[in-house]
Amino acid sequence: MPQSYLKRILNARIYDLAVETPLDPAPLISDRTKNNVLLKREDLQPVFSFKIRGAYNKLLQLSEEERSAGVVAASAGNHAQGLALAAKHLKIKATIVMPRTTPSIKVEAVKRRGAKVVLTGDTYDEASDHAQKLVREKGFTYVPPFDDPDVIAGQGTVAMELLRQHSGHIDAVFIPVGGGGLAAGMAAYIKFVRPETKVYAVEPEDAACLKAALEAKRRVTLSQVGIFAEGVAVAKIGKETFRVLKQTIDGVITTNADEMCAAIKDIFEDTRSITEPAGALSLAGLKKYAAANGCEGQTLVAIASGANTNFDRLRYISERTEIGEKREAVFAVTIPEKPGAYLKFCSLLGKRSITEFNYRYADNRDAHIFVGLQISPEKNDRADIVDKLTSKGYKVADMTDNEVAKLHIRHMVGGHAPQADHEIVYRFEFPERPGALLNFLSKLAGRWNISMFHYRNHGAAYGRVLVGMQVPQNERKALESILEELGYPYWDETQNEAYQYFLG
16 A cells, blocks of 8 residues: 555655755753654645645645635644745635634745735634535635545655655654644655554544554544644544555554643753654654663654744743753642741652742641652653652642643642632643633623633643632532533543642
8 A cells, every 4th residue: 555655755856945954963962861863854844844746746736626616624833834926936726714713923924925814713613614615606626634645645744755865774753743744644654665663653642543543443433622732633544544544554653742842941951942742742752662661772853844833822821831850840749837847848858859839827736838859861850759748647649740830820839718608620722812711701700790800821822711600509510501502622630730739
């Protein structure tokens, strides 16, 4: 089967627009992992991602009739920019349907490249439905983002360059997966030319549609998809891409947001370039693979697949980087509420640096502190800290993997609210666009008192909110009905350890 794609990839005449990107050494991350790590720099394409390859190759295969009809696509970012530039180059009219949640930097980039932008819906699926409607009504030619042989072949040229640029042995290549176009094209080529090289697909833990499909032995649709790495936030792997990938890859690796943030920092330190979360996904997978398998002295390649990120997201990314790099751990610790207790606590930690300390007086017995501590990435000594503190009589809870603690509580530590009877706590995600927070509040507020609220704009497509409401037990079902009607993903966090420690 890979043979069928070899000719398509070799015949992809994309280099009058796309560029051959360098394969750069990553000396710092190589030293840290004790392997030879190389980065394929697709962030250096004219549209700052590999998507130009597949979009342009698809347009080159269209008939004159299809070109004259104009093209349309649904995309929240990189495919949109690739198609817009490719269409402008070939003098084809392009319409891009984008969710209203799309960051303005991407909307403006598409407009600058000459495409007409239609903003509709809050999700990719809604935008895709509208694009298909335009195909039916206007006769446009639809250009899919990943599930198409010509698009897959265009993305496969990344592998063709890679194997030409590094003629020596490559132990493993790590490729990010959303819909699977890049991974399918690259895996098909690599496995035909160098079958001994292992190929690993890398997905976010909360958007692992390929992993789910492989486990089920069929394509499945994820009920929810995490949106931190929006470039790979796909609920269902493509039909053609799944057919190729299940025959060519050696495994799937999943990573979390913190690990992606750490990989963004790694790429910056080695290249001085800032990738988007999806752009650093494959390096996060590479690092996880190297640590889990204890491999040393191997040649490992990651794809820096894109650099289209909003500047205001960097605040969130930098906050999470140290945890992702296993250089920081956060804990809730109960210490006596008396003079000298904090000094005694710090003395116990010795020379270990305290990276964060949050506290507010609650009563005259115990003080609950939220503390960040520097740890060793080699030892990952969180358990040692917990053991040391508990042996001295402290009550300790490790919050390093607690999403509510890291997203909300660390910014909210302000004391308990004994007056807030019947308080329950929910975490929400809602489409981030002008007026979205007001809309969220207007639908939620009115019937029950809001006793706690935390929202912080992270420059992403979705806002994240933590809400406390005073809801008597006999009204909980009514609340749940309203939440279902609201239609936003939500989680009941009333029993979350971080909330109970500091705010409950």
